[in-house]
Amino acid sequence: MKEDLRKALGQRVLIGDGAMGTFLYQQGFPVGVSYEEYNLLKPEVIADVHRQYYEAGARLIETNTFSANREKLSKFGLDQDVRAINQSGVELARQAVGEDAYVIGAVGSIRAARRRNVIPEQLERDYREQMEALLEAGVDGLLLETFYDMEEIVLALRVARQLTGLPVIGQFATDGGAMTNDGVDYQTAFEQLHAEGADVLGFNCHSGPNGIIRTLEKLRPVPGVPFSIFPNAGLPSYVDGKYTFGSKPDYFAENALKFADLGARLIGGCCGTTPEHIAAMAKALEHYVPSSAGRAVGSAGPVKPASPDAGTVAVSQPSGAAEPSLLELVQERHTVIVEWDTPKDLDISKFMEGAKALKEAGADSITMADNALAVTRMSNLPLGILVKEKLGVRPLLHIACRDRNLIGTQSHLMGMHALGLDHTLVITGDPSRFGDLPGSSSVYDMTSFEMIRLIKQLNEGVAFSGKPLKHKSKFIVAAAFDPNVKYLEKAVQRLEKKIVAGADFIMTQPVYDAKLIENVYESTKHLNVPIFIGFMPIVSEGNATFLHNEVPGIKLSEEVRGRMAGLSGESGRAMGVQITKELLDVAMPRFKGIYIMTPMHFYGMSAQLTQYVWEKSGR
Known part of the structure; x- marks a missing residue:
């Protein structure tokens, strides 16, 4: 027994x-x-x-x-x-x-x-x-x-x-x-x-x-x-x-x-x-013997919820229409898009503080995800308006196939048009069952290819249903591209289909390998649309381990993991910024578009990297 x-x-x-x-x-x-x-x-x-x-x-x-x-x-x-x-x-x-x-x-x-x-x-x-x-x-x-x-x-x-x-x-x-x-x-x-x-x-x-x-x-x-x-x-x-x-x-x-x-x-x-x-x-664990002394103790006591920050951020007056577009800017010079996550709660003070810092660092656009990783966050639509009107920064809103059916998607885009938010990144969206509300449905009424095509149809003044809209929208549509795959050629072929569907420019998932940057350039230089090569700085050894082992498609080199070994806190973030600067040195001669993803709300890292791009480009 x-x-x-x-x-x-x-x-x-x-x-x-x-x-x-x-x-x-x-x-x-x-x-x-x-x-x-x-x-x-x-x-x-x-x-x-x-x-x-x-x-x-x-x-x-x-x-x-x-x-x-x-x-x-x-x-x-x-x-x-x-x-x-x-x-x-x-x-x-x-x-x-x-x-x-x-x-x-x-x-x-x-x-x-x-x-x-x-x-x-x-x-x-x-x-x-x-x-x-x-x-x-x-x-x-x-x-x-x-x-x-x-x-x-x-x-x-x-x-x-x-x-x-x-x-x-x-x-x-x-x-x-x-x-x-x-x-x-x-x-x-x-x-x-x-x-x-x-x-x-x-x-x-x-x-x-x-x-x-x-x-x-x-x-x-x-x-x-x-x-x-x-x-x-x-x-x-x-x-x-x-x-x-x-x-x-x-x-x-x-x-x-x-x-x-x-x-x-x-x-x-x-x-x-x-x-x-x-x-x-x-x-x-075959020969593992539990210690009689028990495991190492973590925090000294229960973790208390942080009190809301009551501070406010001084912001500038609205700057009016944002011109020229990102598509036009990147034809002329290096252009930086910075991703900055909207909050998971109702306090926007840190979000606005970070957005202000990114503007001051010179970001050409702040892009906001659409409930990334299927985790519920504040809608990027109203925050896009705040960024535009209070800070004078061009917002680029992600829109996921996951969360809205065809009716909701067209309605959302029509609202964006009315507000003058004309830059968007189309993504498939991470499955709902793996987010913070796993009982919710993943809609997927359309693929990312179909959504790109339908948005461009709005630019012709035609609704998803084929009915006339009386006016034409002016959406500039970005498409996502993950180069961290086994067969890059096949990924580029898939990307070509997004361009045929109407994508105006491309934004890649983060890249952590200099050789891959070179390979992406060689594999995509025939394309007739700009590519914004993506970077997300590593913040610690634990973050490096997580990215390497748990995030689909991302593999860090032994050299990068070795440099992050034992690092956390400020020293980890400093090394992460340094590694990303070295990758930017490889990328900037090849790509005018730079896409920086802010890790774990450390917007200071993204600001440093944005400033580095301007230093390197002589702006």
């Missing part, structure tokens, strides 16, 4: 399994179906996934029941099959693995960060129904995973504790921050959840290893409560209609040791991970 899970985690590190849904997707199974229903329809497929994870070294196996609650199953007409799907999930996992493995009932968040879409009474009913089915089937414990709000996980935990004395694991989704979505710092949350009866606490999904480590480092250990960690395989990339994840198994192996040193005693994987990731972590 296996020892109690709580006792096992008090003595050693246990390897958990990896992703189910994204792994099935990678195997060719379609999206838009209930993978939980496969417990009944394709039991051999689910059992085989469990078996692969067990053979890779996992000794804690989650049932395929993450969304097997009445609310989620009702969307597929399966609300009468809650008990059958959950109990079959337990039986399949139990039959597929050895007796030395713990089979844990997976229970996912129902609200999925949409805090008011399901009332508490319904939540309690749905959780009770699902947990009763899992417990009747004989699980070794329950795993409450991917919760965003303290309110919901407390409710679920109380239901669990009313039903069983078996081990209960509670996990939040985090982006590397310090608080739940409803404003509770994780230190307080963990202490309260332990008091409510949680045996193990931790994080899964939403972030790769880097984001979860950043959150863990802010926490003090809660006595007697081991951490459980199940990160994603980095950030997803959406290429040619398919999601892919970039983090490799060896990176997970390296970070598994870091997790263990920080107090994790249960370590597995979430979205994008595979049996190869689990096998790599199992091998890395």
Whole structure:
């Protein structure tokens, strides 16, 4: 008989399994179906996934029941099959693995960060129904995973504790921050959840290893409560209609040791991970012995929310129409576009302060993303107006295919036209399920190619529907280009199609390699539109590690990673600026367009680099 899970985690590190849904997707199974229903329809497929994870070294196996609650199953007409799907999930996992493995009932968040879409009474009913089915089937414990709000996980935990004395694991989704979505710092949350009866606490999904480590480092250990960690395989990339994840198994192996040193005693994987990731972590931790002294302590206490900055920024008077356009400027001289993120909250003081500093540094345009990484931020439309009218800086607004259908997109563009905001960058947009509101929909009514074409149709005075608009818009449209790919030729061919669709100029993803800059120049010099080559300075060793291992397409050279080794704070940012200056030295003789992305709100770095461009160009 296996020892109690709580006792096992008090003595050693246990390897958990990896992703189910994204792994099935990678195997060719379609999206838009209930993978939980496969417990009944394709039991051999689910059992085989469990078996692969067990053979890779996992000794804690989650049932395929993450969304097997009445609310989620009702969307597929399966609300009468809650008990059958959950109990079959337990039986399949139990039959597929050895007796030395713990089979844990997976229970996912129902609200999925949409805090008011399901009332508490319904939540309690749905959780009770699902947990009763899992417990009747004989699980070794329950795993409450991917919760965003303290309110919901407390409710679920109380239901669990009313039903069983078996081990209960509670996990939040985090982006590397310090608080739940409803404003509770994780230190307080963990202490309260332990008091409510949680045996193990931790994080899964939403972030790769880097984001979860950043959150863990802010926490003090809660006595007697081991951490459980199940990160994603980095950030997803959406290429040619398919999601892919970039983090490799060896990176997970390296970070598994870091997790263990920080107090994790249960370590597995979430979205994008595979049996190869689990096998790599199992091998890395094969001889790991937890320190009796416990893990290193991070912050001295709970992280308190910062108080809003009440200060104001002195701004200039409106400067009127911004002429000439970026397209005209870059034909004549070096031109700098700086990306500056809009805030995640309602305080715009730092945003305006940074925008003012970037203007004073000489930025020709400030570009604002459209909820980058699918994380909710203040709309770039009103902030574009503030930047234009109060600072006299030309705004360039990103517009994503993800967030608006055809109606909303045309309406948004018509509003931009009315406000005189005529520069835009068209992007596909990161998938919603990997942002801070994973329950929201990704629209994708059109591709980036189609959106470029439709915007240019507005310039002809014709609506998306083909009806006349009485006036013609004057949009200048940029297209995105990622040169950090295995086959640059194919990426350039795709770029050529965007130019045919009507793109006026190109803005690239950040480049960190001098040789790649040269290759991009040689591969694109035949194009008849300007290219703004992208740079985002590195801020620390941890940032370099994250970019290299978790951001799709970006690979840093050993030389760059070596120069960033051991650096953080001011010294890290200084080295990041120096490395970027060296890359600018390579880029500026080849490209007149320079695109600087501000990292982590350190707008001073972007200002320094903008000034460097002017020094080098003699402006």
